[in-house]
Amino acid sequence: MTPVRLEAQQHILLIGLPGSGKSTVGPLVANLLKMPFIDVDREIERVAGVSIETLFRERGEAYFRNLESEAVVAQLDRPTPAVVATGGGWAAQARNLSQRLERRVCVYLETSPPVATARASQDGGRPLLPRGQELLAMEQLLRNRERYYAGADLRVTTDGLSAREVARRVAELARMNSPL
Numbered sequence: 695m696t697p698v699r700l701e702a703q704q705h706i707l708l709i710g711l712p713g714s715g716k717s718t719v720g721p722l723v724a725n726l727l728k729m730p731f732i733d734v735d736r737e738i739e740r741v742a743g744v745s746i747e748t749l750f751r752e753r754g755e756a757y758f759r760n761l762e763s764e765a766v767v768a769q770l771d772r773p774t775p776a777v778v779a780t781g782g783g784w785a786a787q788a789r790n791l792s793q794r795l796e797r798r799v800c801v802y803l804e805t806s807p808p809v810a811t812a813r814a815s816q817d818g819g820r821p822l823l824p825r826g827q828e829l830l831a832m833e834q835l836l837r838n839r840e841r842y843y844a845g846a847d848l849r850v851t852t853d854g855l856s857a858r859e860v861a862r863r864v865a866e867l868a869r870m871n872s873p874l
Contacts, residue, residue, distance in 0.1 A: 703797070705770055706777045706868065709785040709843060710803035711836060713814030715852050715860055716779035719803065722861030724777040727868055733779045734765045741765075746781075759787050766790065770797050785846070786839040801864055802846035807832040809853050 706723065708716040717733050724731035735746050738761050742749060749758045762781045769778050775797075785791055791800060805813075811832045850863045 703775055705775045705798040706864070707766070707798050707800045708777065708779050708803055708864075709800055709846055710782065710852075711805055711807070711810040711814075711832060711839070712782040713810035713812070713832070714782070714803040714805040715813070715857055716782075716803060718857045719852075719860045719864065720777050720779040722857060723864045723868075726861060726865035727777065730774065730776040731779070732769050732776050734762060734769070734784065735779070735781050737765050738762060755783075759783065763787060763790055782835070783839065786842040791842060791845045799848065800846040801867070802843045802849045803852050803860065804843070804849050805852045807836055810836075 706727075706729070708720055708723075710716055717735070720733065721731045723729075738749070738758070739745055742761070744752075746758065749761070762784050766778065766780055766784060769776060778798075785800070785802075807829060811829045814832070815828055848864075848867055850860055850867075852860050855863075
């Protein structure tokens with residue numbers, strides 16, 4: 695991985711599997727760095743007026759991924775940098791990681807499938823994780839997305855760490871303005 699410096703005017707995009715901690719760690723990082731926090735999934739639900747699960751069921755994954763890409767681009771176009779929790783599949787969509795490179799840094803919250811599955815199962819409602827087959831589905835998601843996640847600028851392993859510890863590591867990278 696090439697060393698990356700986090701500039702003052704860059705958004706921090708959190709990417710990773712469902713259950714990697716993007717929505718939990720994001721607000722903590724934002725608080726530590728005194729930046730706004732945006733959860734793309736919650737923003738889509740707010741605008742659409744329905745849950746992500748309902749969007750998947752009624753409109754399909756392709757429709758949702760288009761909304762997701764548009765929501766991230768809209769955030770990247772805002773002048774005030776924010777910590778942004780993307781959806782788990784955002785990074786695996788064509789061209790998403792190459793958009794607006796000068797305005798963002800991607801941090802991959804690397805999480806093993808068993809840990810991600812345990813976390814994701816706690817809050818339910820994950821359209822790509824069928825009940826009773828969550829671990830198998832998570833392992834498949836990682837196989838399909840791993841090459842995209844590897845394109846992140848920085849990587850923080852989350853297994854065995856609390857959300858606060860992960861947030862401190864991400865914020866530390868930003869404060870030190872140095873590579874991982």
